[in-house]
Amino acid sequence: MAKKVRIALDAMGGDFGPSVVIPGAAISLTRHPDSEFVLVGDSAKIEAELANHPALKKVSKVIHSDVAVSMHDKPSQALRRGRKVSSMWMAIDAVKHGEADVAVSAGNTGALMAMARFCLRTLPGIDRPAIAAVWPTMRGDSIVLDLGATIGGDAHHLKSLAIMGSAMARVMFDLERPTVGLLNIGVEEVKGGEEIREAAELLRAADLPQLKFIGFVEGDGIGKGDADVIVTEGFSGNIALKAAEGTARQLAEYLRAAMSRTWRSKIGYLFAKNAFKALRDKMDPSKSNGGVFLGLNGIVVKSHGGTDADGFAYAVDVGYDMVRYDLLNKINQTLDRDHGAAPAPAAAQEAVS
Amino acid sequence: MAKKVRIALDAMGGDFGPSVVIPGAAISLTRHPDSEFVLVGDSAKIEAELANHPALKKVSKVIHSDVAVSMHDKPSQALRRGRKVSSMWMAIDAVKHGEADVAVSAGNTGALMAMARFCLRTLPGIDRPAIAAVWPTMRGDSIVLDLGATIGGDAHHLKSLAIMGSAMARVMFDLERPTVGLLNIGVEEVKGGEEIREAAELLRAADLPQLKFIGFVEGDGIGKGDADVIVTEGFSGNIALKAAEGTARQLAEYLRAAMSRTWRSKIGYLFAKNAFKALRDKMDPSKSNGGVFLGLNGIVVKSHGGTDADGFAYAVDVGYDMVRYDLLNKINQTLDRDHGAAPAPAAAQEAVS
Numbered sequence: 001m002a003k004k005v006r007i008a009l010d011a012m013g014g015d016f017g018p019s020v021v022i023p024g025a026a027i028s029l030t031r032h033p034d035s036e037f038v039l040v041g042d043s044a045k046i047e048a049e050l051a052n053h054p055a056l057k058k059v060s061k062v063i064h065s066d067v068a069v070s071m072h073d074k075p076s077q078a079l080r081r082g083r084k085v086s087s088m089w090m091a092i093d094a095v096k097h098g099e100a101d102v103a104v105s106a107g108n109t110g111a112l113m114a115m116a117r118f119c120l121r122t123l124p125g126i127d128r129p130a131i132a133a134v135w136p137t138m139r140g141d142s143i144v145l146d147l148g149a150t151i152g153g154d155a156h157h158l159k160s161l162a163i164m165g166s167a168m169a170r171v172m173f174d175l176e177r178p179t180v181g182l183l184n185i186g187v188e189e190v191k192g193g194e195e196i197r198e199a200a201e202l203l204r205a206a207d208l209p210q211l212k213f214i215g216f217v218e219g220d221g222i223g224k225g226d227a228d229v230i231v232t233e234g235f236s237g238n239i240a241l242k243a244a245e246g247t248a249r250q251l252a253e254y255l256r257a258a259m260s261r262t263w264r265s266k267i268g269y270l271f272a273k274n275a276f277k278a279l280r281d282k283m284d285p286s287k288s289n290g291g292v293f294l295g296l297n298g299i300v301v302k303s304h305g306g307t308d309a310d311g312f313a314y315a316v317d318v319g320y321d322m323v324r325y326d327l328l329n330k331i332n333q334t335l336d337r338d339h340g341a342a343p344a345p346a347a348a349q350e351a352v353s
Numbered sequence: 354m355a356k357k358v359r360i361a362l363d364a365m366g367g368d369f370g371p372s373v374v375i376p377g378a379a380i381s382l383t384r385h386p387d388s389e390f391v392l393v394g395d396s397a398k399i400e401a402e403l404a405n406h407p408a409l410k411k412v413s414k415v416i417h418s419d420v421a422v423s424m425h426d427k428p429s430q431a432l433r434r435g436r437k438v439s440s441m442w443m444a445i446d447a448v449k450h451g452e453a454d455v456a457v458s459a460g461n462t463g464a465l466m467a468m469a470r471f472c473l474r475t476l477p478g479i480d481r482p483a484i485a486a487v488w489p490t491m492r493g494d495s496i497v498l499d500l501g502a503t504i505g506g507d508a509h510h511l512k513s514l515a516i517m518g519s520a521m522a523r524v525m526f527d528l529e530r531p532t533v534g535l536l537n538i539g540v541e542e543v544k545g546g547e548e549i550r551e552a553a554e555l556l557r558a559a560d561l562p563q564l565k566f567i568g569f570v571e572g573d574g575i576g577k578g579d580a581d582v583i584v585t586e587g588f589s590g591n592i593a594l595k596a597a598e599g600t601a602r603q604l605a606e607y608l609r610a611a612m613s614r615t616w617r618s619k620i621g622y623l624f625a626k627n628a629f630k631a632l633r634d635k636m637d638p639s640k641s642n643g644g645v646f647l648g649l650n651g652i653v654v655k656s657h658g659g660t661d662a663d664g665f666a667y668a669v670d671v672g673y674d675m676v677r678y679d680l681l682n683k684i685n686q687t688l689d690r691d692h693g694a695a696p697a698p699a700a701a702q703e704a705v706s
Contacts, residue, residue, distance in 0.1 A: 137603070275611040
């Protein structure tokens with residue numbers, strides 16, 4: 001029988017804490033009965049929730065923590081106040097010490113990244129981490145990274161993102177050689193953006209067996225599904241994600257207003273209710289919840305802070321998949337292979353990391 | 354009686370040339386009877402179209418040009434081949450020589466920007482131009498810039514964008530003191546992005562009477578209408594625009610598929626047809642067509658290349674408004690005022706421009 005997947009949860013993270021985290025874990029457990037949990041946080045509150053979920057209780061270990069990182073703490077505050085003692089830190093620390101294979105938190109992104117980086121350190125050959133997530137497209141799902149962990153970065157950084165993102169696509173989508181595109185703007189010969197052109201040359205030259213580089217992709221190419229993996233530095237990745245989310249919300253609002261404007265449109269809505277439900281499901285952010293922190297010596301998954309139990313369960317599922325299908329080994333294999341091909345720069349990178 | 358607004362059109366620009374440009378101009382003329390036109394391009398084709406639009410013919414002067422810039426020419430190619438002789442160049446040149454107040458082209462963006470920059474030069478105090486456009490939001494319309502003219506830029510560049518964008522908002526929305534936000538990502542204390550924080554300090558310190566700086570806005574704040582003017586450098590501005598456009602197309606496609614899935618949803622569609630039409634109108638890109646080039650000694654408006662006559666007419670309307678409500682003077686007044694308050698850096702900027 002395969003090894004169990006051990007998942008550490010920051011039970012106090014997010015807007016609702018244990019009342020979402022525990023039911024969410026219970027939902028994920030029904031889908032992956034070979035999971036075990038380490039639940040970190042206020043043990044009284046956790047136990048109260050666990051009473052409603054006996055199956056989860058049976059496979060969980062509760063670790064008490066008095067300190068919860070607030071959604072408004074700055075990363076530096078969170079580190080000062082929460083290092084070693086907060087539920088967020090202790091969940092990550094369980095990964096570091098081999099008591100869990102992955103940590104999942106709905107707590108604040110900046111604090112979680114700061115703690116994960118401080119506690120787990122970056123992989124050899126990677127000096128700056130990234131956040132990656134699934135982006136629903138017209139052609140299926142893609143992986144987009146970096147969604148905001150690291151602003152800017154040179155061609156080598158972009159190449160590392162391509163390697164890590166393609167490893168995640170292999171895990172999530174069961175692809176042998178996912179396609180990878182670099183996000184760029186359409187206007188050619190504009191001053192700036194040299195690092196993106198240089199990264200394209202690096203990726204073309206490396207011709208890695210684990211990913212197929214297809215060139216540049218524009219902003220509207222993400223939703224078209226132009227590539228399985230879309231790579232960009234963290235500022236523009238975050239802007240792209242938020243601009244797309246904002247547009248989706250805006251159009252949903254227009255649609256709602258249009259359908260309730262006249263008695264005819266209201267009748268139309270009644271007839272088409274199931275169609276609208278299908279549309280809502282398709283647009284439901286909880287169905288693609290779970291940002292994966294890449295580039296660290298361990299896996300950490302960030303859930304949306306305001307999500308419900310279904311959304312949190314999805315983030316736990318993502319964490320499960322990353323472990324079960326061996327994300328870290330897949331990343332390291334590609335990095336090693338790439339370093340083998342070009343040992344000198346790899347050594348240089350390790351020296352500074 | 355007020356002075357006429359003289360509009361130079363690159364009749365060969367865009368995917369369809371005179372067959373869209375001339376009918377588009379005719380539509381705009383019905384809305385602004387105090388317009389006059391300079392139509393540059395293949396005079397035989399232009400005259401053939403003008404025969405169907407006698408009112409437009411009466412207020413137009415045709416200038417022949419044999420050379421049309423292709424939608425696929427690189428900016429440098431376009432400049433080499435089209436300088437002085439192409440319809441695009443000659444339309445811009447009409448602005449330079451005072452024969453027109455504004456030039457409008459649906460030709461390729463990179464070529465148009467290269468020619469406009471080469472022909473008109475940047476305003477004193479501005480060293481790099483920008484593209485701005487209207488972005489429909491839940492609270493009305495906003496101006497977003499830079500949509501891709503200039504990649505990157507320091508705090509002073511971002512401040513110039515704020516000044517130019519707010520002048521455009523005053524023209525388009527008839528506001529006395531538009532609100533201005535700087536596009537940024539949510540995670541604080543991330544390495545990088547210093548220029549944005551510095552720009553925020555500059556704008557706060559300047560406290561200009563022509564704009565009200567409100568701080569940072571995230572990607573989803575654009576669609577919420579968090580500010581009348583959203584400022585960012587050209588790479589992330591272009592990514593935001595394209596990601597939003599891509600999402601809108603994706604959701605329209607989902608909606609279409611959902612409504613044609615079952616007989617019930619098809620009946621629903623019939624009842625709600627008018628509501629869907631209103632929704633389509635709201636999402637219609639031709640209703641917000643027209644990118645304005647800012648920072649040059651003259652006004653140039655870029656229309657989408659694939660637009661129809663209605664969309665091109667909207668771009669001509671934008672050009673008309675920029676002239677009628679005095680965009681360039683509004684920009685220069687604010688720049689002068691700002692320079693008056695801080696003469697030393699202004700002089701330094703002029704020296705390098």
